Amino acid sequence: MKDSLERAGDGSGFPSSEIAWRLVDLQNKGIRTESRMEAGRRGGAGPSDDAAFRMGSTTVMLPAFNGPAESSPYTLVEGDDGYALQFEGKTLMYLDPVSRPKFYDLTTKDGIAYNKIAVRHSSDVLASTVIQSCIRWSPNDRCKFCAIGHSLEAGATIAKKSPEQLAEVVQAAERLDGITQITLTTGTPNETDRGALHLAACVRAIRKISNLPIQVQCEPPDDDGLYQVLKDAGANTIGLHVESFDERVRREMMPSKSAIKLETYFSAFEKAVTVFGKNQVTTYVILGMGEDPELTLAGCARAAAMGVYPFVVPLRPLRGTLLEHAEPPSSVYMEQMYRNVAGLLAEAELTSASSMAGCAKCGACSALPSFEKLQV
Template sequence: PLTQVKRPRFYDLYTKDGISYRKIALLHGSDCAASTVVQECFRWDDLKQRCHFCAIGVSLKDGTTIHTKSPAQLAEVMLAAKKLDGVTHVTLTTGTPNAPNKGAEYLGECAHAVKKATGLPVHVQFEPPEEMNVFEELKKQGVDNVGIHIESFDPEVRKRITPGKASIKEDTYFHAFDKAISVFGRNQVSTYVILGLGEDEELTVDKCNHVIKMGVYPFLVPLRPILNTYMANITPPSSEYLMRIYTKVVEMMNKAGINSEKSNSGCVKCSACSMQQFLEKNDKS
């Protein structure tokens, strides 16, 4: 049966310097606390580089969040979310800063603080780093799994919809996937694949199969148009289209043993953004 998720109690709290906990982290799904630790992307101000579906600068301008969340703030808020609302895992993401390794090091500092304070599994998300040894460092700091999001496997869509990120070659993503899997293991590396961007269906399924064989979880999510973005008025994909791709990709996942229930933390474990999980073969099915 469906149940409505109650408003989190940690939303009512404030830090000592008067910042609402809700501006530091949000509840995703029923039991995941998530935060964008740096609410800025170096591509945002360049309209020729910005991802067309992204709203990272909109929420900052609207005052619904703060620019940078400190490790101490995140630890404080995540502990409250655990105690008051039964949160069982944490997602830390970031806009891509103009910093070494795409902000992965700062994510590691934040993850370490959260892990020390709460003991909860922590998932972090960032672009492929320049230095692949960053994955070992993240593991040492308490990170449980990672998301490296290609957004689309269709090169034409990448050029049109994610023009800045399209400068990162597909092979660079695959190399990062491979290195991350060697550190965190199969089922603990994921990549967002947004459906409804005009992507080639056959190519998308084939590329999903490729990363599944590597041990990556391709997290298929429908485009969700956001106000004040380039794609605000785009019609989301039909349920028929989504189910057709879900069915094909999940069949491959089932054969390879790639499953959301095996994910330790993060978006895949939460799965609130996708119907993909309901087609997966697991111990309960």
């Protein structure tokens, strides 16, 4: 490992193994900043407490506001030459923080700030939790890694976004900030459609004013016909997030959601791929919760063989969650898992670039796309 990487990347989009490893380490340990970042995301349903940076030709999301970031060996220091990423005081490379979106300064005609309706992830992804409540949000039932209820309690968002509100924000974000894709997720409002019907209504409204690719994300609905409903509404991809392929971990970390067994997810994967196609169905897999690596890789392999992209990420101990004080996984472990999963993706001929929208396409919260490129 070189001590100094200087400017990250060469603009080719193919990071070196050293850059890939450094990204793994940064996403586990986070980054300390000398001043409050202008743009970042705190609270919510997915990876959060982070800020977006350009690392060479790639935009990445790095933890900047959670507990591990406070004691990170990495610091971002502003100087005459830009923002220097330092490791234990020695400059490694330069990062460019992604600036605050322009659409954040706008409000609806009834006074709701646009960034309470949707936020930007990475540098070009518009994301919204269309239903901010969840039937699993209680002390004994909630997923231990999730912070979906806290952003609502803090007044950072609204409980339910209407299709018309979302279309209005999409139009502004596309015009002012050049977003290139949209991700719509939801808390689980019930045990039947699991939010899919409201997602479909939101997609239909967006389709009236935008042709940008859209991913929808929800738990597997009871009615398999809803996959076609979402597709017909205009969704391009779907995320069915298993979170872990280890049932023991699922029971411990997701006391309520784990009632949906792994076999139910694999059945849902099969049906969703039939509708959306190979590489257009993704599942989110969190590493560092005590999972069995062999079970995890076996689950990733089975999903990939079905045409489902397993998007693996490190545990981010988010503030306010039941895992707030947990330790992130080791970088050695994450690097090994990334290499193994990237190999499985290559065998199945799946790539993040081939996904039309969503977490895999964005890739900013994971180093997996970087390890994909190392397979070439």
